[in-house]
Amino acid sequence: MPSLKDVADLAGVGVGTVSRVINNHPNVRNETREKVNAAIKQLNYIPNEVARNFKMQKSTMVALLLPSIWHPFFSELAYYIEDELDREGYKLMLCNSGGRPDKELYYLDMLNQNKVAGIIGITYNDIEDSVSTDIPIISIDRHFGKKITCVTSDNYTGGRIALKELIKAGAKKVAYLGITSSAYSEVELRKKGFIDEAKAQGIEYIIYEENDTVYNDDEYFENFFKIKEHRHISGVFANTDLLAAKYIDKAKQYGTRTPEDVKVIGYDGIQDNKLFHPILSTIRQPVEEMARMSVKLLLRKIEGKTLEQEIYRIPVMFREGETT
Amino acid sequence: MPSLKDVADLAGVGVGTVSRVINNHPNVRNETREKVNAAIKQLNYIPNEVARNFKMQKSTMVALLLPSIWHPFFSELAYYIEDELDREGYKLMLCNSGGRPDKELYYLDMLNQNKVAGIIGITYNDIEDSVSTDIPIISIDRHFGKKITCVTSDNYTGGRIALKELIKAGAKKVAYLGITSSAYSEVELRKKGFIDEAKAQGIEYIIYEENDTVYNDDEYFENFFKIKEHRHISGVFANTDLLAAKYIDKAKQYGTRTPEDVKVIGYDGIQDNKLFHPILSTIRQPVEEMARMSVKLLLRKIEGKTLEQEIYRIPVMFREGETT
The missing domain is CATH 1.10.260.40 (lambda repressor-like DNA-binding domains)
Incomplete structure (x- = not known):
């Protein structure tokens, strides 16, 4: 050479x-x-x-921190982020942080040393304390505060749409099923949108949640179905598709059929293969738009520009499946 | 600083x-x-x-070339490769080559310039001409020849197991359904194993294939079911899970129920979520073992060691689902 x-x-x-x-x-x-x-x-x-x-002293490498690339939502996200970075001449470094703070902080160190140009991340730990304003980091789904720009789906409107669609499908009494996490502040808006719309429409609703630190599949649903009035619910909005699928499976064991007895809507749109059933009715995350927007905002930060907003919320849409 | x-x-x-x-x-x-x-x-x-x-002049970065991280088999593979690299102090650069030769050759250039320490890849193009022997590249699933070490599942034994399991489930007349590709030489062994075992057992079998250059879902199955004797098949081994799921869906339209009328086995094990149906009976790829083995072999090549074998085949197992 x-x-x-x-x-x-x-x-x-x-x-x-x-x-x-x-x-x-x-x-x-x-x-x-x-x-x-x-x-x-x-x-x-x-x-x-x-x-x-x-x-x-300039890197063309962007680190993507994900809890796990194995999860279909994250792998779709990674696909579009890599595609958008490639168009802009950047390369993608992938890290499954698995919620491990040491791994997340390691990449933050790399950023501080100019070994990566920026970070796009779904992080579980409060890294805000470790970074300064205008550092090129884009957070997806989690809003930490002014220092880190966040791109999310419009969770609030998603919650409102879910309520409306359940009513439209004939549900009379509805429930919100969720697993809460202190880090998932933006996801909480799914619940808020659901409640606000239920109030606006004068519909009876139930909120059923457990924290992810104590969450256990069997106990969660056992406790849910133990309460007699819960069996008369005719519409369920689960705050993730996975939770919706688990609910459908457990409800069947209690003799509650979907969608005959209960209409179910999830959130994410991870299961879009029409060969496997049930095809969930869901609030579809605009994954491609979120990915491309994250890259565009990150590159503007790398160029030293100041962004106009703290949070960028991408519109969501209802996708009808077999469960409403 | x-x-x-x-x-x-x-x-x-x-x-x-x-x-x-x-x-x-x-x-x-x-x-x-x-x-x-x-x-x-x-x-x-x-x-x-x-x-x-x-x-x-030493990089601790390994490039992973995949057709698409979005595919569940590849995202699982990427998950374990990143995990194994992380244990060894290496970082992962991700590239969705999408079968684009320019992107693949770009990473090969990076390797030649010491910008990456090695490449693990599922590549669609014949890159063998561009590389010298002992260059740190590990190919997954595709065997190019002596220059590039290959890690695959034991496709041949997988084909034999599939035939045996179909017979065990009661199938009398069996078919192998495949989509062929010039690049997929290792996958061809699934067919070979199936045929060899059928001959050994004296079982009547059919081979039904189309090349991926002309493949089209509807035509493929229309042509298949047009032939009357194909409707009396009681056991199907599809060379991927996706093809198996499509077959099950199409067969239903022709009044053929799975598993009542026909037993179906796929290959891959991509669909292991018990909440979605049908849960496929399948020859499960040993994804984790393939990923970790690929990294171990790559690191030995990076250290300048010569590997003993050209191809490393990892044992597979049958996983029973709802379709046999």
């Missing part, structure tokens, strides 16, 4: 001049620039990016 | 000496090494990895 020195020798200039040409330094005469470029072409010289990064 | 110069000043040595200590150069006196390490500790100095890579 030809070296910088080979290029310099062929062009009859110094190594520093070749470096200035490669890095588009303005202080090079056109004649010299042409000689260097001709030599680069003749030798098929490829500038060493590691060396260039070293000089320019 | 403290610089190398700050460390050197505090330790009362030159910058070059600090650099030698950081890079574990043997030519440093113990006393000096201790002084430098004390200064590093006192200042909380973090060596710049970009700079170190520049000096050492």
Whole structure:
């Protein structure tokens, strides 16, 4: 492989001049620039990016922190983030943080050392204390505060739509089923939208939640169905698709059929393969739009621009399946 | 952030000496090494990895090339590869090549320039011509020849197991359904195992295939069911789970029920969520073992070691679902 020195020798200039040409330094005469470029072409010289990064202290790598790439929502998100980064000439470093603070902080260190240009992340730990304002980080789904820009789906409107669709499908008495987490502040808005719309429509509703620190599938639903009035619910909005699918499965054991006895709506849209049933009625996350928006905002931060908003909420839509 | 110069000043040595200590150069006196390490500790100095890579021409980044991270098989694979790399102190760069040769060759260039330490990939293009023997690349599922080590599931045995399980479930006349691709040489062994076992057992079998260049869902199954004798098949081995699920769906339209009229086995094990039906009976890919083995073999190649085998085949197992 030809070296910088080979290029310099062929062009009859110094190594520093070749470096200035490669890095588009303005202080090079056109004649010299042409000689260097001709030599680069003749030798098929490829500038060493590691060396260039070293000089320019600039990385073209963006780290994506996810709890687990294995989850279908996250893998779809990663797919579009990589695609958008690729269009912009950036590369993606993937990290399954699994909620481990040490792994998350490690990548934050890399950012501080210019080893990555920015971070897009679904983080479980409060990293806000460790970062300064305007650091190139975009958070997805979790809003930490002013320091970290957040991209989410419009959870509040999603909750309102869910209530409306349950009513439209014929439900008279509705329930919100959720698993709460202190970190999931934005997801809480699904519940708020649901409640506000139920109040606006004068519909009776139940809120049933457990914290993820104590959550257990069997106990959650056992406790739910133990309460007699819960068996007369005719509409359920579960705050994730997975919870909706579990509810449908458990309800069947109690003789409650979906959608005959109860209409069920989830949130996410992870299961869109029509070959597997039930195909869930759901509030579909605008995953592609969230991914591309996250990259666009991150690149603006990397360029040093200030963003207009703290939170960017992407509109959601109802997708009808077999459960309403 | 403290610089190398700050460390050197505090330790009362030159910058070059600090650099030698950081890079574990043997030519440093113990006393000096201790002084430098004390200064590093006192200042909380973090060596710049970009700079170190520049000096050492060594990357700790491994590129993973996948057709699409969105596919559940690939996202599970990526999950375990990242986990295994993380244990070994390596980081993962993710690339959805989508079968685009330019993207694949781009990462090959990065490898040639030491910007990545190695590549693990499911590649669609014949990259063998572009690489030299012993270059740190591990191919998954596709065997290109001597130059690139390949890790796959034991496709041949998988085909044999599928035939045996269909017979065990009561099938009398069996069919292999496949979509062929010139690149998928290892997958062809699923068919070979199936045929060999059918012959050994003296069972009547049908091979039904179309090439992926002309494949179309509707036509594929229309042509299949048009042939009258195909409707009397009582056992189907589809060479992927997705094809198995499609077959089940189409067969239903022709009045053929699964598993009452026909037993169906797929290959992959992508659908392991018991909340969605049908839960496929399948030959489960040993995804975790394939991922960890790929990383182990790649690291040995990076260390310059020669591997004993060209192909590493990981044992598979039958997983019973609702379709046999």
